[in-house]
Amino acid sequence: MPFKALVAFGAVVGFGFSILLVPAWGAEIVPSVRTAVQEDSAAASAPLTLDESYTRTLTGSPVLAAFSKEIQAGKAEALQAGLRPNPELSVEVENVAGSGDYSGFDSAETTVRLSQLVELGGKRRLRRQAGDLERTVADRDFEAARAAALAETAGRFAALLAAQERLALAGQQLRLAEQVLRTGEERIEAGKAPAVERLRLQALVAEARLAQDQARQQRATARQALAAAWGGETADFDRAAGEFEHLPALPDWLEVSGWIAQTPAVAGQAARIEQSRQKVKLEDALGIPDLTVSLGAKDIRETNDRALVAEFSVPLQFFDRNQGARSAARARHAKAGEEHRAALLQARTDLVEAWGRMTAARGTARVLREEILPVEQQSFEAISYGYRAGKFGLLEILGVQRTLFEARGRYIDALEACHQAVAEIEGLLGRKISNSAAIAGIDTERGES
Structure with a gap:
């Protein structure tokens, strides 16, 4: 006025x-x-x-409602971060659909293999802790808002x-x-x-x-x-x-x-x-490189024999040692x-x-x-x-x-x-x-x- x-x-x-x-x-x-x-x-x-x-602001503010959804998302991400890698199931069939003795399935060799990535260096624990801290940051942001x-x-x-x-x-x-x-x-x-x-x-x-x-x-x-x-x-x-x-x-x-x-x-x-x-x-x-462990069974149809298959693999870090991401962090x-x-x-x-x-x-x-x-x-x-x-x-x-x-x-x-x-x-x-x-x-x- x-x-x-x-x-x-x-x-x-x-x-x-x-x-x-x-x-x-x-x-x-x-x-x-x-x-x-x-x-x-x-x-x-x-x-x-x-x-x-x-009271009306706390219950009706769209800004605070958006932050509450972000907190829910942070909880879900923290849960996801603490999960183990899923195992892998693979089926391999060899010596089939070829020529001569290998034209049918009589000489087929079938391998069923189950593989699991074993994380080394405490990666899963560190991911879970990082997820918890992400939730903490979201909580602090909500308090500020x-x-x-x-x-x-x-x-x-x-x-x-x-x-x-x-x-x-x-x-x-x-x-x-x-x-x-x-x-x-x-x-x-x-x-x-x-x-x-x-x-x-x-x-x-x-x-x-x-x-x-x-x-x-x-x-x-x-x-x-x-x-x-x-x-x-x-x-x-x-x-x-x-x-x-x-x-x-x-x-x-x-x-x-x-x-x-x-x-x-x-x-x-x-x-x-x-x-x-x-x-x-x-x-x-x-x-730190992770280890992949595989264990399976092989069926040799020609001789009607069975055999176990085991495999261990680890990447050779000649070039990528995550050095860029480490420096950025x-x-x-x-x-x-x-x-x-x-x-x-x-x-x-x-x-x-x-x-x-x-x-x-x-x-x-x-x-x-x-x-x-x-x-x-x-x-x-x-x-x-x-x-x-x-x-x-x-x-x-x-x-x-x-x-x-x-x-x-x-x-x-x-x-x-x-x-x-x-x-x-x-x-x-x-x-x-x-x-x-x-x-x-x-x-x-x-x-x-």
Whole structure:
């Protein structure tokens, strides 16, 4: 919503109300997040909490569903990797369909042979271990995706709460603008104000209505964005419920920074190091030749004799000793180590930046709430009273109300930025650092249309 427009018509709104209302009216100009009124009494569905949003994301997110299928595939591949090679059955018939004595089957020699590949160097064990590590990597990737999905949900939830607050503010300002228009018309009819003032007030009402429509559209967009977090095509809830103004207690930075090595992204890269190390061992083992053992029976029809047939074979590794694959595996192992180091540095950088944004927004919100807004409110009430007494002019009351509304808008922005940063930090760490009631409580019932 264009806040400058709200400030402009909000200032003139204060002028009109300074004529109509008692000194306590000034308190109504500062919309409290906890007492924002319901704009449309036709609210259809129950409010949605953050915990409910988390549940929907975990059960309905197509991204997480795709990762779960990958985990199932990894389990199947691990099973396959641990299987032994199948034996081979061969049947050989000699001395048939020739000429002379070998024209028929009287001189046929039939050999039935069973062959088995015997893997040497612990290849099967190493394959099974590599498959287990593949599953571990898939699990770590799922944990990272899960943390990212929940963080995205929390961020979108906070954005919806902020959109609801801005819509509530726009609704209040529209009602005030309409009241000012009625007051202005009464003053014009009484000859206390020029007729041209009606046009200005009508324009302010139109701007207020446009700003409310824009805020309503932004809230609808935020609702749809939240529903999309769990794959919803439409938002089946009316509003989000949460303590938007609540700033939860957070752990110390030194404690948080100690969790960096256990973040999902870093843990995933650590698992890839172990996986690549196992692949080095496997490629080394693949350089060891395997033994093929065959045992069978031979039937000599011409003499009606039987004989055993045994065979042992092993490849001679004159040229291919798997040296290329072994070198590649070592290079990828070194690469995994560098990627782990890069992931650790990136996680630290992202965490420092997000923590800085959270700290700054948290401090801004606290200063605005505890120091700036109370002072601006008192100043606004004093100047409003003085204006009614004829001690202040129109410019003074417009200026103080403009400052008050700007501070209120900055307060909402700071709260949203704080919750967004907390969600990002929790997504990076893969764990909660604050009470979920920070934006998931149901103490406040919202009802904006």
